[in-house]
Amino acid sequence: MVPDIERAMRDFRRSAGVEWSDPVSDRMGGWDYRIVFSRGGPPFIELITGPAGSPWDASQGARFDHIGFWSSDVGQASRRLEKEGMPVDFSGCPYGRPFAYHRVDSIGARVEFVDVSRQAAFLDGWHPGGEPMPALDENSRG
Structure with a gap:
């Protein structure tokens, strides 16, 4: 910011x-x-x-405010972080924008999940010809 x-x-x-x-x-x-x-x-x-x-x-x-990840299911990703004690700080979902910021106090920043369905438009607008990036979801957590 x-x-x-x-x-x-x-x-x-x-x-x-x-x-x-x-x-x-x-x-x-x-x-x-x-x-x-x-x-x-x-x-x-x-x-x-x-x-x-x-x-x-x-x-x-x-x-420094946040680090963003693509998610196959923003709602599911948000619920998982809330259960882990990382509350939603702001969600764009009520405004028709499929993303959410979660406060992660231990790193002094927020984590953002953005629905992977927005990736093609993102790449077209900001990185034409760019390769798709993987989504971070329940199955890919480390």
Whole structure:
């Protein structure tokens, strides 16, 4: 999460050579936000900026926020993490977006599950021609 997406992109480019797609503006619920992903394939670096009080609030400064995984069943993955003591911090599901963030205090960040059905559109938009990535589900847990 970053308060200034252009500055973060520029600094990541200058410090680590990361190349970026063009940022996209979107709206979910009552929040406008901007999002961008790195180019070049997995792992993808995601930068998001959103207003105070939103799930992407960076008004207190930039921070590492989450690591994302594809899931064959976001609901099942979320229930599993909740049983493990990692509560849902925000779910996009009520807004028609199949993803959920879970708070994992021991790592100081959230884990995000995104429904694998969104992967083809993600790759088309952010990494054209990219190979599909595996989903993390009950059968592939380590």
